[in-house]
Structures are given as structure tokens and as C-alpha cells.
Amino acid sequence: MTTTDATTADDPTAGEPTTTADPTGATSTGTTAEPGTEGTSTSGTGTEGTSTGTSTEETSSGTGSEETDTGSMVCAPTWVVPEVAADELAEHDLRWIDCELLSCGADERPGPGETSLLCDEFSLDGVPLEYLGHIHPNESGAFTADDVISPSNIAWLDGVRHVYRYGDAVYVMTEQDQARDQLEVFFTVRALELLRVDHPATYQALLVDTTDYPADPPIDDLAWKNRVRSVVISFDTSPLYIAAGITVLDTAPTNEMGLDLYSNTPAISIDRETILGSSDQVGSRPIYDKPGDDENFLRYMREGVAETVVHELLHRYVDRLNSVDAAMNDLYFRRGDMEACARFELEEALVAAASLLHFREAGGVGDTYLDYYDAVLDANLEVVLQCPEFATWEAQFSAPSGVDPRYDLRLVDLE
Numbered sequence: 001m002t003t004t005d006a007t008t009a010d011d012p013t014a015g016e017p018t019t020t021a022d023p024t025g026a027t028s029t030g031t032t033a034e035p036g037t038e039g040t041s042t043s044g045t046g047t048e049g050t051s052t053g054t055s056t057e058e059t060s061s062g063t064g065s066e067e068t069d070t071g072s073m074v075c076a077p078t079w080v081v082p083e084v085a086a087d088e089l090a091e092h093d094l095r096w097i098d099c100e101l102l103s104c105g106a107d108e109r110p111g112p113g114e115t116s117l118l119c120d121e122f123s124l125d126g127v128p129l130e131y132l133g134h135i136h137p138n139e140s141g142a143f144t145a146d147d148v149i150s151p152s153n154i155a156w157l158d159g160v161r162h163v164y165r166y167g168d169a170v171y172v173m174t175e176q177d178q179a180r181d182q183l184e185v186f187f188t189v190r191a192l193e194l195l196r197v198d199h200p201a202t203y204q205a206l207l208v209d210t211t212d213y214p215a216d217p218p219i220d221d222l223a224w225k226n227r228v229r230s231v232v233i234s235f236d237t238s239p240l241y242i243a244a245g246i247t248v249l250d251t252a253p254t255n256e257m258g259l260d261l262y263s264n265t266p267a268i269s270i271d272r273e274t275i276l277g278s279s280d281q282v283g284s285r286p287i288y289d290k291p292g293d294d295e296n297f298l299r300y301m302r303e304g305v306a307e308t309v310v311h312e313l314l315h316r317y318v319d320r321l322n323s324v325d326a327a328m329n330d331l332y333f334r335r336g337d338m339e340a341c342a343r344f345e346l347e348e349a350l351v352a353a354a355s356l357l358h359f360r361e362a363g364g365v366g367d368t369y370l371d372y373y374d375a376v377l378d379a380n381l382e383v384v385l386q387c388p389e390f391a392t393w394e395a396q397f398s399a400p401s402g403v404d405p406r407y408d409l410r411l412v413d414l415e
Contacts (some may be wrong), residue, residue, distance in 0.1 A: 075098070075099035075100045075102070075103045076100065076103065076105075077100060077101075077102075077103040077104055077105055078100040078101060079290070079292060079294055079295035079298050079299075080292070080294045080295075081179055081180055081183065081294045081297070081298070082096075082101075082179060083179070084096050084179040084182075089177060089178070089179065089182060092131035092162070092164075092182070093124075093131070094124060094129075094182055094185065094186045095124070096182075097182070097183065097186050101183070101298065102119075102121060102122055102302075103119070104116070104118060104119035110363075114363055115194075115198045115362075115363050115364045116303075116363075116364060116366070117191065117194055117302065117303045117306050117364045117365055118299065118302050118303040118366060119302075120194055120198075122190045122193065122194070124186075124189070127166075127189060127193055128166065128167050128168075129164060129165070129166050129189055130164065130165050131162075131163075131164050132163040132164065132165055132171075133162075133163065134160055134161070134162055134163075134177075135160060135161070135163055136149070136158075136159070136160055136161070137149045137157055137158075137161060137163070137171075137173060137232065137234075139163075140163045140165070140171050140173075141165075141171075141230075142169075142171045142229075142230045142232050142265050143229075143230075143248065143250075143251075143265055144229060144250045144251060144252050144263055144265075145251050145252055147251075148248060148251055149248075154246065154248055154267065156234075156236060156238035156269060157173075157232070157234060157236075157248075157267060157269075159175070161173040161174060161175060161234070162174045162175075162176075162177050162181065162185075164185050164189075166188075166189050166192060169211070169229065169230035169231060170192065170207070170230065170231045170233065171230060171231070171232045171233070172184075172185045172188050172189065172233045172234075172235075173232065173233070173234045173235065173236075174234075174235045174272070175235065175236050175237075175272065176272070180272075180276070180297070181235065181272070183298075183301060184235045184270075184272065184301060187301035187302055187305055188233055188301075188305055188309070190302075191305050191306035191309060192207075192306075192309070194306065194364070195306055195309075195310070198362075198364060199358070199362055199364065199414075201414065201415035202310060202358060202362075202414045202415065205317075205412075205414060205415075206310065206313040206314070206317065206414075207231065207313070210227065210228040210313075210316075210317070210320055211227060211228050211229070212227055213225045213226070213227045213261060214226075214320065214321055214323075214324045214325075216324040216325070217324065218259070218323045218324055219323065219324060219325070219326055219329065220329075222323040222329075223258060223259055223260060224253070224259060224260040224261070224262060224323050225259055225260075225261055225262070225323055225324065226247075226262045226264055226319060226320045226321075226322070226323065227261070227262070227263055227264070227320065228263075228264060228265070228266060228316070228320060229250065229263035229264060229265050230265050231265065231266050231267075231268070231313075232248075232265055232266070232267040232268065233268045233270065233309065234267060234268065234269050234270070235269075235270050235271075235272040236269055236270075236271070236272060237271055237272060237273055238269045238271070239269050239270070239271045239274070241271070241274065241282055241283070242270065242271055242274055242275060242282075242283060242284075242300075242304075242308060243268060243269060243270045243271065243308045243311070243312055244268075244269050244312075245266060245267065245268045245269065245312040245315050245316060246266075246267050246269075247264050247265070247266050247267070247316055247319040247320075248264060248265040248266070248267050249262060249264055250262040250263045250264050250265075264319070264320075266312070266313065266316035266319075268308075268309065268312040268313075270305070270308065271283070275297055275300050275301070276293055276296075276297050277290070277292070277293035277294065277295065277296025277297040277300070278293045283296075283300075284296040284297055284299065284300035284304070286372070287299075287300065287304065287368065287369055287372045288300065288368060288369075303365055303366065303369060304365070304369050306364070306365070307355055307356075307359060307365055307369065307373075310355045310358070310414070311351055311352065311355045314351040314354055314355060314411055314412070315347070315351055317411065317412065318331050318332055318347065318411070319332065327396045327397065330396075331346070331347050331350070334346065334347070335347070341386070341387035341388065341389060342380075342383045342384045342386075342387050345380040345381075345383040345384055346380075346384050346387075346393065347411075348376075348377075348380045349377060349380040349381050349384050349409060350397055350409060350410055350411040351411050352373060352376065352377045352380070353377060353401075353406065353407045353408075353409060353410035353411070354410040354411045354412050354413070354414055355414070356370055356373055356374065356377060356407065357401050357403060357407040357410060357414075358414035358415075360403055360404075360407070361403065362415075374404075374406060377406055378406060381406060381409070384409070393409065394409065397409050397410060397411065399413070
């Protein structure tokens, strides 16, 4: 059975994603949660963010420039969101973002041969980024039809947004258009570019290979396959914590040789309020614990958003393979099984272990961030270990990581 209904949650206050019986990938488990929670988050609803507030007054780590051991000049970092003239923002070229917002102090710069998402140099020169305008997501070209998003279907994505397109098929959207909003776009694109260059196998697996239909035949006489048409990354207020995701179904699948072929759009929602660093309960401040709101925000955007995107795309990895891989099929349908043990914790643990292990081994993300989310992973694993199906999950997903046992049960290996 299939359906073209891409709606999911019908209780925006439940704190967990609800699911339909749709087998084609329209639903999502929640993502980045805080330690001590169940690791779940509402996806596909209009739920307001847990924390609100604007940045407090902060101090800069310094301005100007300094000379490195190699003799090159490096801007001294600032951890304050600058005031930007309206005419500069109106250009939407992001050229006002200068090197002070990209630099780190000497104590945080990576060593020779190392990478650091927090500190790596970056320029938009040559990057395929285009501002499409202040438009409705349906007008962006992200979906197979121009009426997919509506108040009754993916309501949290409904409404006019400032829309940018990175490459041919990644759309970054903001509800507002202040300096912080444009920084969200800039650092999201920077994260994608640094993943493409410094983590090419991961970028290939999650953003390139997924654009094809899986080569394997469907299992159990299922009659559909999924591919990724495009990716939406939206800064709004729908997640409960930092991020959540959903797969927006193709509403006009084609049929070939008896198979319905869906070209779907993963939509990642990042909470534009909780990442501001103003709440000590949720968002970027509990991760980085810096005194200034802006510094928590900027550290998350410069570093953490890359792991968030990888984490969210791993959930969508499950959706794409739900008709051709028995383990992914089991994970997908567990989301709708109200009686399932570790209904959300299992997938959360598998996804987090894959992403965190990758960055532990490949570098790019610092211990402050990784240690914080190790605690989230541990909390989910405690639930998973108590389930009677644990032996089955070990057989499906276990492989010694060689790094830490918490990573031994994981969704997939990212190189």
C-alpha cells in the first residue's frame, strides 16, 4: 500500500513524532535532543521552540589581525553578531561576513594536517549559492509539484521564506532576514562545502548517492522505491530541541515496471530560537556553556550545524531504503508502532553513533560538542539495552568501532 499524503504529526504538543502508515518515507523520528531526555523531538508539526529570547550584550575576543608562525596574517576572532546596515543585508550576497567571524584564537586553531569546522578558512568565491527571493517554499523548485506545502500538509514549512539555493538541489530557508538569519545561511553553506571537501565519502553517501533509486530490488513484494530529489534546510521554530526532520513525499510518483518511483525531499528544521544561546536548558548554550549568547550561537553555527545536518540526513537514509533493506524497513515502521520498545531511542542511538563516530575518527568537530552528544547517546542506549529485541539489533547493526563501545551499535559506517 502507498499514499501520497506527506503529513505526519497530528499532536504538536506531544514531544514525539507521530507517524502515518505511509511506507514510502514521509515521516521522521526526532533528532538532536538534550541529555536526560528520551532523545525524541516532534517532526513535521508547528510546535513552537522551547526557548525564546534575543542575544544579550557580549564582548569580543578581539579585533584586528595577528601573525601566525608561517608569517600569514589571521584575523583575530570575534564572537559577537555584528550590526549590519539594511542595504548590505538587502543584497543577500552575504559578502558582509568577514574573517573575524571565521577565525579562532591560537589556542583553538587546528594543528598541521588537521581540520576544524570551528576554525577552517572559508570563502564564498566559486561556491554555487543563489538567493531566490522572499517566496513560498512551493515556488522554490524543491518539490515535484507547486502545491505540496500547505497549512494542512507540512504546516511548519508553510509561509513565505527567504530562500537560497546551494548547488542544484539544496535549499536553505529563513523566516527572517536579519544578520543572524544570513549567518545561518552562510554557515550552513560553509558546513556543506567543508563536508564536501574534507569529508567527501560522507557527503557522497548522504547527498549524492541518495539522488539515485536504490539498486537492490524491493523486499517482501513491496511496490515502491525512493530517491532524494532535493534537500531543504529550514530555520524556523518547529523542533523541540535543536533540530528535527521529515521526508516530504513526492506527490506525483512515476510508475515503471509495476513500481511507484518517488522523488522525495528531506526537510531539516533547525530551531532559530534555541540556537541563539539564551537558554541554559536547551540549544547551543548547554553545549558550549559560554557566557555570551552570541558566542554560543556562533560556535554552534560554525561547528555544530555540520553534525546536525549529517545526523538528520542519516534519518532520511532510513526513509530512502525502507522498501529494499529489511533492517531499514523495520526501523521505519517502528516509528508508527505505539507498543514498540525503544520506539524512538533505537533509531536515535543508531544515527547518533554513526555521526559521532565519524567525527571522532575524521576530526572537524571538537570534544566539547561530541562529549555533550555522547551523553545523549548514552541515555538512549540505556533504554535500548533493556529491550527484549536487543540481540536482534546486535545482529543487524553491531560492529566494533575500535573507539568506544557506545559507537558499536550504529546505522552505517561513514568514512
